[in-house]
Amino acid sequence: MPRTARIKSVSGYYHIVARGIARQVLFEEDADYLFFLKILKKYKEEEKFKLLAFCLMENHFHLLVQIDSGMDRVMNKISTTYAKYYNTKYERIGYLFQDRYKSKAIESGSYLLSAMRYIHNNPVKAGLCSVDQYRWSSWKYYDGVTGMVDADIVLNMLGGKSGFMEYSMYTGHDQDDGYFEFKDPSRLTDSRAQEKIRELLHMESGTKIQELDRVKRNKALRILKDGGLSIRQIERLTGITRGIVMKA
Incomplete structure (x- = not known):
């Protein structure tokens, strides 16, 4: 059966999610998260796309990007480089990522902000910690740290850091709840x-x-x-x- 064509965003903004195959853990230790962020930064600079938010969870990751063309190429570079690193390190063979990453086109400012908040709230919804305590998301780039994230786009929309903090306090449902849901009901205590x-x-x-x-x-x-x-x-x-x- 042929794959369904991706919906192309006129604005170039996308919420992207990729997960490990069969719930495979992608990040075993701090060094793995750091390596992924290193290659994410490398390909961001090479491909010249904007990165507005990210969150790396144990068996999947979220990206909020603005990319005019070549999204498949970018994602292939990221997944292939990381899979090679992971399989070599853990003496593993075979596919690391589920067949195809998921993406949703974003065409409005309200949806862009909702996607950003949804991404940052992943650790909270997983019961891990508060958004400001999670080490592997872009939250810190909205809280004063400078670097690889193009935080100014969102900060300008919300009137700066105080507006961002107020907007992020919301704990209800965002537009991507359900579509990008990765809860595993079979997970055992x-x-x-x-x-x-x-x-x-x-x-x-x-x-x-x-x-x-x-x-x-x-x-x-x-x-x-x-x-x-x-x-x-x-x-x-x-x-x-x-x-x-x-x-x-």
Whole structure:
């Protein structure tokens, strides 16, 4: 079946989201977030597009950009460079990103502001922290830090920093709620994950897996991954390093 053609923005503004394939974690540690931001800055300068906002979450990322042409080329550069880095670092093979990034054309000032607020609020909606405490978003560039983000576009629309802060206080629904929703209803709490370990492996504790030989250990880890436990949960609850869990 042919892909649906993207809707081209007359204004050149887009809200872009890309996520890891099958909920694959994209950022395992601080160094991964920093590398992604490094290549984002590099390709922004090379391709000369404007970056108004970003937010890097564990298994997906959001960008708010103004780009007149070549969006597919830009996204291909970013995803290919990052996937090569990630797969080499974690001794992984195969696709890292879900088939195709999603994008929405933005044609009004109100929608542009709503998309910016939605992007910054991702950590809040995920229950991680307040917007000003999250390290991997563009919020700090609206709070006095200068650098790679073209914050003046939004700040001028809102009358400066105070207007931005007032606008960002809103906690209701934005226009992109639902369309770019990446909540995972199947994600288990740690307490439920511990129950799953007992149900699936008939072990009183995940740390018991450490006592198995390599073949049995890897089989047990695969059972837990297939059972819905995240790699980070398995690492926490079994004491087995993330690299071993990922390769199993």
